Amino acid sequence: MRELAVFYCPKCGHYAYYQTSRHPLCPKCSGNVSMRMLRMYYTEFMKMTCEERDNYLADEMLKQNPSILQRISASHKRFNSRETIAQLCNVIMSLDAENKMLSDTVNWMHDTIWEMMRAQRAQSGQAKAMEECSASEELDEQAPQEEEAVKAGGM
Ligand SMILES: [Zn+2]
Numbered sequence: 001m002r003e004l005a006v007f008y009c010p011k012c013g014h015y016a017y018y019q020t021s022r023h024p025l026c027p028k029c030s031g032n033v034s035m036r037m038l039r040m041y042y043t044e045f046m047k048m049t050c051e052e053r054d055n056y057l058a059d060e061m062l063k064q065n066p067s068i069l070q071r072i073s074a075s076h077k078r079f080n081s082r083e084t085i086a087q088l089c090n091v092i093m094s095l096d097a098e099n100k101m102l103s104d105t106v107n108w109m110h111d112t113i114w115e116m117m118r119a120q121r122a123q124s125g126q127a128k129a130m131e132e133c134s135a136s137e138e139l140d141e142q143a144p145q146e147e148e149a150v151k152a153g154g155m
Pocket residue numbers: 009010011012013014026027028029033
C-alpha cells in the first residue's frame with residue numbers, strides 16, 4: 001500500500017488524507033481547486049491537536065501567499081496572530097465605514113423615492129382637481145387655489 005499524505009486546500013483550508021501519488025481537488029470548492037501536499041508525515045499531523053493543525057495549516061497557507069505576509073509585517077518571518085488580528089480589525093473597520101456609507105446612500109435613495117412618490121401623488125391630485133373643474137363650472141374659481149396649495153406642499 002502506498003504512503004498517505006496530508007493535503008490541504010489553499011482556498012478554503014479544508015484538509016484530508018490521500019495517497020501521495022494522487023493529485024486531489026478540493027471537494028468543498030466544487031472540484032476547482034488543486035489541493036497541496038503537506039511536507040510532513042501524516043502520522044505526525046494526526047498526532048497534533050486540532051488547534052495545532054489549524055496553526056500549522058495557517059502558517060503553511062501564509063507561506064504560499066507572500067503578499068499577505070508582507071502586508072502583515074516585512075520584518076516578522078513567523079506567523080503572528082496578534083498582528084493578523086490587528087490587520088483583520090483594520091479590514092473590518094474599513095468595511096464598517098463602507099457599510100455606513102452604503103446605508104447612508106440607501107437612506108438618501110429612500111427619501112428621494114418618497115419625495116418622488118409625494119410629488120407624483122400631488123400631480124395626480126392636481127389632475128383629478130382639474131378633471132373635477134371641467135366637470136363642474138362652479139369649481140372653476142377654486143381650482144387655481146388648489147393647484148397652488150399642492151405646489152406649495154410639494155416644495
Ligand atoms: Zn477548498
